[in-house]
Amino acid sequence: MHPRLTLALTLIEAVAILAYAISGFIEARKRRLDAVGTFLVGFATAFGGGTVRDVLLEHRPFYWVEHQTYVIVLFVASLFAPFVLRTLSRLFSERALLVADAIGLGLFSISGTSIALEAGMPAFTATLMGVATGVFGGLIRDVLCNVVPLILRDSRPYATCAFAGCWLYLLLDHFDVDSVYSLIIATAFILIARLVTFKLNVRLPH
Amino acid sequence: MHPRLTLALTLIEAVAILAYAISGFIEARKRRLDAVGTFLVGFATAFGGGTVRDVLLEHRPFYWVEHQTYVIVLFVASLFAPFVLRTLSRLFSERALLVADAIGLGLFSISGTSIALEAGMPAFTATLMGVATGVFGGLIRDVLCNVVPLILRDSRPYATCAFAGCWLYLLLDHFDVDSVYSLIIATAFILIARLVTFKLNVRLPH
């Protein structure tokens, strides 16, 4: 892979992980959790989806064990969560957070699908595991905060966008598109699908 | 095994899985979840118990990976959940659902015990894993729907019937009864125990 592409992917990944962790921090502050709760909910939101997938696939090491730096950054950030969140809300609009979260949804779902395929899962199961990678972090966050998970009741397409993107990835894979390009195309598809359906206020059947 | 017996067992299994999934669908509708939530809660109710057991035992592949058809059927059904549930409630009485659920409890608990024994678990642990196979689906359903799990507070014998049936299975196994027959006898025992205690309104100490 071209080194600039590698750098770009690493940056996108960092944005995605931090966006998920921040959504955990925000929920933790809303529920008045302490520093321990803020860290744990942020961590679970960022890495919960991938961890569940890896447990199901018996895949090791976990991403967060191989990339401990992210965990240490989250740990430090959670100690100063009120300050971190205040600063972020001054620097970035809510829209920026929405975009960052949609990048995370895309990247995690597609990389999850790819890992499940490599582990020999059949196509339909691989897409389910991809979507689970993208959405189970938020699901665990909400279970820990004792609310019905947003992903189960928010009728705006979220898991649905991820699911469509995972099938697009399978299709590109089927036509032997280079895996880096299919990753980028399918992730971009999920990002755009999420933003467009959100903007147009599309709703799932309820 | 006689082909008719195989067919009968496959049919019983399908009834059991669908009964569990429907109990997930019903709970999901009650909590006003969307199509994603309906699918996920139905899936978790039907396959959650076996998945937890397999994770604990490091047993793969999961049942639902080997039998993807069930997952696809649940997926399609969850898209039309209101219609599916309306049709079912017209075709079957509440009593039929209770019987189907009790068949599931019996079949999942006994097959769970048998898988745990094969994995080398000691007797008491094997029965616990059997009961977990039968009841953890409903437990996950209730955690996702943000209510105290029914299995923990409903004082009517449910896990208790399963537990007794698992020990009956161990006993039959000890006396070298053919495993298909012990499976059928112990499953039937759980089914009958559940229906009789339900009818007689037996209660556990509270």
Place this chain on the structure above:
Amino acid sequence: MHPRLTLALTLIEAVAILAYAISGFIEARKRRLDAVGTFLVGFATAFGGGTVRDVLLEHRPFYWVEHQTYVIVLFVASLFAPFVLRTLSRLFSERALLVADAIGLGLFSISGTSIALEAGMPAFTATLMGVATGVFGGLIRDVLCNVVPLILRDSRPYATCAFAGCWLYLLLDHFDVDSVYSLIIATAFILIARLVTFKLNVRLPH
């Protein structure tokens, strides 16, 4: 190891496991769970942390599979939970329960860290897995009882004491202190840190 030391450690372990199980029983009674719920919540509180750690590390057999006697004792105790809890509250003060729970926190966290290190985890991850061993039992207890987990919102240092003790253990390990002694010293540190911060009403930033 000196046989008296082995006996002492076994006794400490029994105290720790029972203290955790009792905290599960108490919460279960408070939520008016039945005998099944009391057993399951007690079991999850006592063994949940170690089980999650072992699943993450692919470490088998589980402690409770190797030491079935504990599970059987919990099973019987849960059948007579009202009587058991009444008797315990007559024999022991609330302070005694607090001390027993703090012993559990220390012992589980340090032994969890040690098992994670043996499994090849890097230092920071090992301490996280140690703390998880100590606190995830209570977290699962609270999720099952449908409340926001105490560990996430109680601003009194609990996980924090465990975390500090795990790093003390790593430090002692680094200086080649015999592992039994580092276990005892670090566990004692957590016990004392928990009791002192509780007594002085120390609070984490909120």
